[in-house]
Amino acid sequence: xxxxxxxxxxxxxxxxxxxxxxxxxxxxxxxxxxxxxxxxxxxxxxxxxxxxxxxxxxxxxxxxxxxxxxxxxxxxxxxxxxxxxxxxxxxxxxxxxxxxxxxxxxxxxxxxxxxxxxxxxxxxxxxxxxxxxxxxxxxxxxxxxxxxxxxxxxxxxxxxxxxxxxxxxxxxxxxxxxxxxxxxxxxxxxxxxxxxxxxxxxxxxxxxxxxxxxxxxxxxxxxxxxxxxxxxxxxxxxxxxxxxxxxxxxxxxxxxxxxxxxxxxxxxxxxxxxxxxxxxxxxxxxxxxxxxxxxxxxxxxxxxxxxxxxxxxxxxxxxxxxxxxxxxxxxxxxxxxxxxxxxxxxxxxxxxxxxxxxxxxxxxxxxxxxxxxxxxxxxxxxxxxxxxxxxxxxxxxxxxxxxxxxxxxxxxxxxxxxxxxxxxxxxxxxxxxxxxxxxxxxxxxxxxxxxxxxxxxxxxxxxxxxxxxxxxxxxxxxxxxxxxxxxxxxxxxxxxxxxxxxxxxxxxxxxxxxxxxxxxxxxxxxxxxxxxxxxxxxxxxxxxxxxxxxxxxxxxxxxxxxxxxxxxxxxxxxxxxxxxxxxxxxxxxxxxxxxxxxxxxxxxxxxxxxxxxxxxxxxxxxxxxxxxxxxxxxxxxxxxxxxxxxxxxxxxxxxxxxxxxxxxxxxxxxxxxxxxxxxxxxxxxxxxxxxxxxxxxxxxxxxxxxxxxxxxxxxxxxxxxxxxxxxxxxxxxxxxxxxxxxxxxxxxxxxxxxxxxxxxxxxxxxxx
Numbered sequence: 001x002x003x004x005x006x007x008x009x010x011x012x013x014x015x016x017x018x019x020x021x022x023x024x025x026x027x028x029x030x031x032x033x034x035x036x037x038x039x040x041x042x043x044x045x046x047x048x049x050x051x052x053x054x055x056x057x058x059x060x061x062x063x064x065x066x067x068x069x070x071x072x073x074x075x076x077x078x079x080x081x082x083x084x085x086x087x088x089x090x091x092x093x094x095x096x097x098x099x100x101x102x103x104x105x106x107x108x109x110x111x112x113x114x115x116x117x118x119x120x121x122x123x124x125x126x127x128x129x130x131x132x133x134x135x136x137x138x139x140x141x142x143x144x145x146x147x148x149x150x151x152x153x154x155x156x157x158x159x160x161x162x163x164x165x166x167x168x169x170x171x172x173x174x175x176x177x178x179x180x181x182x183x184x185x186x187x188x189x190x191x192x193x194x195x196x197x198x199x200x201x202x203x204x205x206x207x208x209x210x211x212x213x214x215x216x217x218x219x220x221x222x223x224x225x226x227x228x229x230x231x232x233x234x235x236x237x238x239x240x241x242x243x244x245x246x247x248x249x250x251x252x253x254x255x256x257x258x259x260x261x262x263x264x265x266x267x268x269x270x271x272x273x274x275x276x277x278x279x280x281x282x283x284x285x286x287x288x289x290x291x292x293x294x295x296x297x298x299x300x301x302x303x304x305x306x307x308x309x310x311x312x313x314x315x316x317x318x319x320x321x322x323x324x325x326x327x328x329x330x331x332x333x334x335x336x337x338x339x340x341x342x343x344x345x346x347x348x349x350x351x352x353x354x355x356x357x358x359x360x361x362x363x364x365x366x367x368x369x370x371x372x373x374x375x376x377x378x379x380x381x382x383x384x385x386x387x388x389x390x391x392x393x394x395x396x397x398x399x400x401x402x403x404x405x406x407x408x409x410x411x412x413x414x415x416x417x418x419x420x421x422x423x424x425x426x427x428x429x430x431x432x433x434x435x436x437x438x439x440x441x442x443x444x445x446x447x448x449x450x451x452x453x454x455x456x457x458x459x460x461x462x463x464x465x466x467x468x469x470x471x472x473x474x475x476x477x478x479x480x481x482x483x484x485x486x487x488x489x490x491x492x493x494x495x496x497x498x499x500x501x502x503x504x505x506x507x508x509x510x511x512x513x514x515x516x517x518x519x520x521x522x523x524x525x526x527x528x529x530x531x532x533x534x535x536x537x538x539x540x541x542x543x544x545x546x547x548x549x550x551x552x553x554x555x556x557x558x559x560x561x562x563x564x565x566x567x568x569x570x571x572x573x574x575x576x577x578x579x580x581x582x583x584x585x586x587x588x589x590x591x592x593x594x595x596x597x598x599x600x601x602x603x604x605x606x607x608x609x610x611x612x613x614x615x616x617x618x619x620x621x622x623x624x625x626x627x628x629x630x631x632x633x634x635x636x637x638x639x640x641x642x643x644x645x646x647x648x649x650x651x652x653x654x655x656x657x658x659x660x661x662x663x664x665x666x667x668x669x670x671x672x673x674x675x676x677x678x679x680x681x682x683x684x685x686x687x688x689x690x691x692x693x694x695x696x697x698x699x700x701x702x703x704x705x706x707x708x709x710x711x712x713x714x715x716x717x718x719x720x721x722x723x724x725x726x727x728x729x730x731x732x733x734x735x736x737x738x739x740x741x742x743x744x745x746x747x748x749x750x751x752x753x754x755x756x757x758x759x760x761x762x763x764x765x766x767x768x
Contacts, residue, residue: 043080043260047087056319062106064323080260081114081226098336112179121193148179176218219307228262265289344422349547356590374469382471384538391436398469416551435513437525447521576694587626596649
């Protein structure tokens, strides 16, 4: 099913019919009176049907809309997307049908499509969510509001994949809505689910459609856009970035911008070029935040004869505790909760601690950090596909955005705690399947490099860094200061370096397998097989295997560790040399995560030093927390060749390798010799000293003339004496050689000695 390109009016779509509106519009006495048009808007509801703290719940949301509509019948209830998907268990476990029913009851009329509306693909959106409810053929669908998206097109034809706009007439005033979704959509959902769609430029698409709405008679045009500001600061909202482009470049045909996606609440207004002659010269730019905390209330006073907006008000209304709950929706939510309780109460096993997502200092989620939960889910998926018939997976990766809640078990008491089906389900609510593929070591490296994000157009997205969860046995090091594309500095599987040319069996979920979250390297895997195993089912089976008899322990080991050498660091090191570098990403950031206070460095089993770890968690959305400065001295006995410094943390068990190359030291050779000696009778003593940075060289020194060794001696504390002569009259060049040892290179120097007599006796260079 593909929606036709339509401009839908409230009488045709499911807008509420308000009696008496046409009479008001025709009455001559009221023709000059301004008509107040009220737009109520929500966004990013994500199935939060139950009341919980600031989350008002679906019943209060419905009650608020009904109360405000009763005060002004000229009302539209609209939304800016992400109404379903990534939902709480009560809605998720029933395919968001409770949310659809609750928003229908609340009178929602129109919404932009959000990225989560496409979680299960375009076909699911149009054939289930947007299709009429049928107890047999479509028991989980039936949204009675209109989804719109001007920048969502069919790739093959350029036609609208969902209607671009929607119009409703109230009190003689035509109010048009244009929808749009974030241009990052292809990276936020499974690309396979929207393969036939193209997401075009928001501003270009919106301006075109807004112009058409105005030409068709719309008096007021509202943009519903599932893209949002990166902060709530109105002063900086229009500075730069994707949302600033929307604020600044959306045409003067648009009277208000209702936004979402970033889950922030703001109530701003900005001047609009071309509005200088209007009574209202600033355009509202608003968002209600998330989860039904608030409603945006926009009221436009419109002259029904000219269609001009002569006044406006804009308010951000907090809902919890301020509006009555609608009884019908209250009953609907109660039924959904009861059904979900039955489905979710099944115990799955015991956990020995909380498996948490990465966190910032504020306690909010950090998708840029490594986490015990992300690594657990990856480990589960590797285990679930380790059998030959599932691909014999060696490595698995998990995207952090697929983790929607921590896994803390039942209650708040001490561990171990029981984990229920519901508690596991809310972690992974997307029902992705597990896909196995073959990747070369080079492709694995590319996937890890793509954690530093670029979208398909080469732009840095809203979340610039996403840390993948990794299964046990695979570790790697990185240096974020290196050039883009060359930040992964080492990879190991079960302790062996990954071969860039060899192939490895890798499992990811179906979202990542098609290049989701800008991890395009996974889309290039070969020999792909969709195992048909659901991610949640894999977790259930894993817990049954490993947590039914004994509590599942939390693995606090880091899979990724940052190692950064300072500028000017040598490419090779000699025995006795200092090796200095910085360490980062040594610390999990959850409040209950075990953290190392020190990192120990060893070589060949010998401890070289222990260094403190700073475990402070900050506000940056990168995986840098847990830092240390390492400076060790290589023992004089270090063999020449490749060497591995091993870093370990006693509390977490984290261990990683820092490879270095050891070469022989370059010696300094000093010789003290007499200026002259008498021929025939005298023997000269050469005092030889050999030095090397940080070392006391051992081995042999010798004196050589014309290829003949005159004397040799073993160094003692880096020094030795050589005896040479007597010589014939003339100048004699003596070459002093150091033959080197295991740590120090061989070297040579030349000493010139003169004899003083002119007698001609004996052969040259003969010892007496």
